[in-house]
Amino acid sequence: MARPLKLPSRASAIPFAIVALAAVLRLWGIQHDAQNPFYDAAVRSMGLSWHNFFFGALDPSAKLAIDKPPVDLWLQVLSTKLLGFNRTALALPEALGGIAAVALLYAAVTRACGRTAGALAALALAVLPIAVLTSRSDTMDSVMSALLVAALWASVVAVQSRRARYVLLSAALVGVAFDVKLGQALVPLPALALMWWAASRPGRRIALAGATATVFAVVAMAWAFTASLTPVSGRPFPMGSHTGSIYRAMFVFNGIERLTGATHELTPYGFSSPPGLGRLLGSGQPHYAVLIGMELVAALALLIAAGVLWLLACPRMGDRDPARRGVDAEQTARAEQATRGESMVGDGRTVRRLIATLVVWLATAYLLFSFMGHLQPRYLEATSPAVAAILGIATAYLLARAAGTPRLRVALLAIVTLALLAGPAEASIDLVEERTSDANPTGSGSQFSAYLRAHRHGARYETAAANPLSVVGLIAQDAQPVLVLRSIDGVLVSVSELRRLVGEGAVRFVILPHPCSSGRHCTPTTAWSVRNSARVRPELYRYLAPSRPR
Helix, strand or coil, X not given: CCCCCCCCCCCCHHHHHHHHHHHHHHHCCHHHCCCCHHHHHHHHHHCCCHHHHHHCECCCCCCEECCCCCHHHHHHHHHHHHHCCCHHHHHHHHHHHHHHHHHHHHHHHHHHHCHHHHHHHHXXXXXXXXXXXXXXXXXXXHHHHHHHHHHHHHHHHHHHHCCHHHHXXXXXXXXXXXXXXXXXXXXXXXXXXXXXXXXXXXXXHHHHHHHHHHHHHHHHHHHHHHHHCCCHHHCCEECCXXXXXXXXXXXXXXXXXXXXXXXXXXXXXXXXXXXXXXHHHCCCCHHHHHHHHHHHHHHHHHHHHHHHHHHHHCCCHHHCCHHHHCCCHHHHHHHHHHHHCCCCCCCHHHHHHHHHHHHHHHHHHHHHHHHCCCCCHHHHHHCHHHHHHHHHHHHHHHHHCCCCCHHHHHHHHHHHHHHHHHHHHHHHHHHHHCCCCCCCCCCCCHXXXXXXXXXXXXXXXXXXXXXXXXXXXXHHHHCCXXXXXXXXXXXXXXXXXXXXXXXXXXXXXXXXXXCCCCCCCCCHHHHHHHHCECCCCHHHCCCEEEECCC
């Protein structure tokens, strides 16, 4: 019988070392990484007033709002208030979220499967390239990941303790994660629902399921419901909605249209290989394989190997009665423990339920991301905790079944861990050194700042803009009001209103997509601006023009 694989006597220092490694990969040189001007502009605008703060205003005048609930951006606003508006402050909440996800995954896996599995899972997440990439970007994915892993931990506790409050806590955490990144946060929901059901006491499952669904819905929709109580005229117009409906921006623009690829982006960005089962494994776009595909294959291979070994080690159906085998209950429990590979904090059922949850989580993510219309690399952060946890649990089980002395098996553990994680660690180090970012390459407009400040002459608006993405960098830098003429899917300013503002001297310049040809980007206000503007100077042509009303 193979003896359980245990970490060295100073095992308590290992999780701290893993978290420290995660912190180095996520914080080293973060002040030099590329910014995401879209969210940076929103953070700058939200910091100007409580009204802007609550509604997630993209511009200082609160004419337009971002396309998501601003929950994550609230953390960035707080960070910039404490540390100043700079690259480090903008990215710090995401980096801390990535570090917290590593610590929480260790706690969740360790509680069910022991310290070896927990340490390996945390180490895998610490060096996964996609986790490092998103943690170093001022987008929402790392904070979402930390919340989802916290929900996994609460689910494990719920299964072990059979306490309903941990089920409700887990549902609430998923609800907050939804407020952070919308549909992406729902990827593990079917898997976690299985654990919530298993944690319910027989006879109370229906009631607890109803309470759990209610908690999730209330938390997930709390901001949207509260914000929607204010009429459209009293709040920023949500980007991604042509009606001003927050729900349409959340569920259509950021939901159905993301899945089908029928988005109405003003500026296309990113890459996306053709949908298919091989997409995440490098088919058509090898960058996905570098970020998570190779670890995905390793996790599946190890899980299959561990499953086969577990089935071979299971007693035959006729031998499961201890009385028939002449083995007492204590010996049976000890044999089951050895079969699992190492001592567990919980019972075997907790381990099996956790593994089943992770498999469903991974399968849901794989199918969704393989066939969704337009896949951004950062979306894969919803998969990384499941991949890392499976790597850790399967590796720990297989190593625990290996024969040899404890020292030999610890040496084998080091060798296997190096073989599995050397590639991801190298890729993550390259990401750090090359300052790779997943920020959207939107036009910033900050190059116009000096000219506009010198020639504004007291105008209320620093400039008008036909495309809001063309001035996000300008907003982030100057924090001055701009007049956004249109959203992604709707006109914000009419021709008559623009004519009046120009006549009053409230706006003197407009950033335009010259020439304005036919198509949805050439709205009446854009066409009027083109007819009534003259280019400032040749090098700024296509971008900057003073308005001349007729």
